Amino acid sequence: MRYFRHPGFLIGVILLTLLLIVAVAAPWIAPMSPLETDLANTLAPPSAAHLLGTDQFGRDVLSRLIWGTRISLQVAVAVMALSLSLGMVIGAVAGFFGGWVERVTVSIIDILLAFPGFLLALALVAARGSSLESVIIAVALAFTPRVAAVMRAVVLTIKPRTYVEASRAIGMGTMRLLFLHVVPNSLPPVIVVATVSAATAILAEAGLSFLGLGVQPPAPTWGNVIADGQSFLASNPLISLSAGICIAVMVVALNLLGDGLRDTLDPQMRRSSGRVL
Amino acid sequence: MPNHPMPNLHPVAPAAPIAPATAPRPVALELRDLTTVFPGDDGPVTVIDGVSLAVRAGGTLAVVGESGSGKSMTFLSALGLVATPGRVRRGEVRIDGTDILHQPPERLRRLRGAVISMIFQDPLTALNPVFTIGEQIVEVLRAHQRIGRAAARARAIDLLARVQIPDPVRRVDDYPHQLSGGQRQRVLIAMAIALSPRILIADEPTTALDVTVQAQILDLLADLQAETGMALVLITHDLGLVAKYADDVAVMYAGRLVETGSMEEVFTRPRHPYTRALFRSIPRLDGPVDEELPAIEGQPPNVARLPPGCAFEPRCTVGRGRADCCTRRPLPLAGDRSGHRSACFHEDLPDRKEAAR
Structure with a gap:
């Protein structure tokens, strides 16, 4: 498999596979319940019973992180699926058909892009109430205009290519041109945007949870763990730090995966790819 | 291409034969x-x-x-x-x-x-x-x-x-x-x-x-x-x-047809001054070695600002400055029975020797 000759891609895949296993197997590998409090043993340092110590309610930090992987992955996958499908359709239609459809769409995208994505998500969560679904919907809607803008730009570069015109000249219809030529050739840059947006979605979920607007405590999310540990950064830095490392690892893994996909999906880059991590 | 006897696969009568009737094909x-x-x-x-x-x-x-x-x-x-x-x-x-x-x-x-x-x-x-x-x-x-x-x-x-x-x-x-x-x-x-x-x-x-x-x-x-x-x-x-x-040739200039005919006709007896100039500008193996290759003077016109008369008039060694060439557009493709046609008022006049401006 040519994909696995790309070291960055390989590392990304291994890390994400590990995270996926952790998420799926959480009930079995977590040493204890992420919600069980032990008020006699709060803010404990790492020990054999609690490898990463406990938080201010005596909950096992490692177990909370393991369960938190589930929520983070769920957010990443759902946001990516939602914003990709919406954004690609909107961008492709705007770029390929042009005319007033494009002018209206581009205006809307520009207006939405004028808001910082996190602010938009914040406003949407505030309007819908904080829950896992509203975090996903809010972050996905915040990213859709980005995907759509990239998709439209890419489609505009593909539309005038000779192979599109040549196919039109031998009788291919609009839908066939769209799905044979335009969409496959636009995938590499859009996939890169998608993985970056998945990584940013995880950050956004953590950020919203940290601010108390995301998934509500006591649910174990990485953002909640950071928020819980924030007051004890001086005495017990391991609580926030370990959650921060989890977030960083997942974001890096997604970015490596995105870069690897971009390099390997493009047949012209197949031989030159993979040197630089 | 030339001289391939082909069966009449599509026996439809030609509506108005513009190409010369060198073969009885539809x-x-x-x-x-x-x-x-x-x-x-x-x-x-x-x-x-x-x-x-x-x-x-x-x-x-x-x-x-x-x-x-x-x-x-x-x-x-x-x-x-x-x-x-x-x-x-x-x-x-x-x-x-x-x-x-x-x-x-x-x-x-x-x-x-x-x-x-x-x-x-x-x-x-x-x-x-x-x-x-x-x-x-x-x-x-x-x-x-x-x-x-x-x-x-x-x-x-x-x-x-x-x-x-x-x-x-x-x-x-x-x-x-x-x-x-x-x-x-x-x-x-x-x-x-x-x-x-x-x-x-x-x-x-x-x-x-x-x-x-x-x-x-x-x-x-x-x-x-x-x-x-x-x-x-x-x-x-x-x-x-x-x-x-x-088999046949069509010569275009500035979005218009200037000459059509069978390949033999156009190559042996080019009529339009543009076609003639085109042929003169081809290097020949048997031509004089020390002479400069004749080129068509000037630039192809901008189709957004064509002269009112013949589009080739400003570069034409025959018609440049002539009243009819400057004011009227040659009717497209008048010609003889062979189907060799050209769009020029003065195709019978020889090319002038003087260099264009």
């Missing part, structure tokens, strides 16, 4: 008064102006002219492929006597590829880089026919063999970047003839290829034409290719 494609305009700053700009042409089944028509003279645009217009905001303002495109331009878009799409097909200048960019050549041929077939993937793939291999790609069973799974330029043009020809069209338009099919490959590609087109009896339109600015492969 007209496959006829353009009548085709006119294409693009919006400009000062109103619409006519980029194709009243072009009327005909190609016979099994015959080869060469369309020659400078870059920007409207050769390609004429046939993009004929296929209904003018990019917006351009549009065909007037005229008809008849295939076997039926006008195709005013058909609904979906019917016109089905005609493209199946009845009239086109290949382009640059084979390096005319294939989609992310699919194998086999997949791309399969898609052409599936755009027109109800055909299963396995059957379509078998057809694709047949087609690759027909365009003389060696080892087609293996090459069918190659990506475009694994093929040479000449092989890619063969693949594009395979796609264009996949549905046995009656007319193939080849828009400078060898300009991007080197000279040895050029001859192979044109010989391939000639062979395919001999097998199928399709009409071939060869858009080119290489007069050597015209002499070798064409």
Whole structure:
């Protein structure tokens, strides 16, 4: 498999596979319940019973992180699926058909892009109430205009290519041109945007949870763990730090995966790819 | 190409034979008064102006002219492929006597590829880089026919063999970047003839290829034409290719037709001063070594600002400054019974020796 000759891609895949296993197997590998409090043993340092110590309610930090992987992955996958499908359709239609459809769409995208994505998500969560679904919907809607803008730009570069015109000249219809030529050739840059947006979605979920607007405590999310540990950064830095490392690892893994996909999906880059991590 | 006795596959009486009647074959494609305009700053700009042409089944028509003279645009217009905001303002495109331009878009799409097909200048960019050549041929077939993937793939291999790609069973799974330029043009020809069209338009099919490959590609087109009896339109600015492969010639200048006729007629007795100048500007092996090659003075005109009279008048050694050439447009293509026609008031006058300004 040519994909696995790309070291960055390989590392990304291994890390994400590990995270996926952790998420799926959480009930079995977590040493204890992420919600069980032990008020006699709060803010404990790492020990054999609690490898990463406990938080201010005596909950096992490692177990909370393991369960938190589930929520983070769920957010990443759902946001990516939602914003990709919406954004690609909107961008492709705007770029390929042009005319007033494009002018209206581009205006809307520009207006939405004028808001910082996190602010938009914040406003949407505030309007819908904080829950896992509203975090996903809010972050996905915040990213859709980005995907759509990239998709439209890419489609505009593909539309005038000779192979599109040549196919039109031998009788291919609009839908066939769209799905044979335009969409496959636009995938590499859009996939890169998608993985970056998945990584940013995880950050956004953590950020919203940290601010108390995301998934509500006591649910174990990485953002909640950071928020819980924030007051004890001086005495017990391991609580926030370990959650921060989890977030960083997942974001890096997604970015490596995105870069690897971009390099390997493009047949012209197949031989030159993979040197630089 | 010339002198291939072809059976009359499509016995339809030619409506108005414009090409010389050198062979009793029916007209496959006829353009009548085709006119294409693009919006400009000062109103619409006519980029194709009243072009009327005909190609016979099994015959080869060469369309020659400078870059920007409207050769390609004429046939993009004929296929209904003018990019917006351009549009065909007037005229008809008849295939076997039926006008195709005013058909609904979906019917016109089905005609493209199946009845009239086109290949382009640059084979390096005319294939989609992310699919194998086999997949791309399969898609052409599936755009027109109800055909299963396995059957379509078998057809694709047949087609690759027909365009003389060696080892087609293996090459069918190659990506475009694994093929040479000449092989890619063969693949594009395979796609264009996949549905046995009656007319193939080849828009400078060898300009991007080197000279040895050029001859192979044109010989391939000639062979395919001999097998199928399709009409071939060869858009080119290489007069050597015209002499070798064409039956008829049409010369274009500034979006207008200036001369048409059989290849022999036009080459031995060019009438329009532009055609004559074109032939003079070809280097000859037996010509004087120390003389400068005659070039046509001046620049091709901007079609947005054509002179009121003949478009060639400012560069013409015969008509420059003449009252009629400056004020009236020559009627398109008056000519004799042989079908050799040219659009010039003074085609009987000799070229003046003086250099143009």
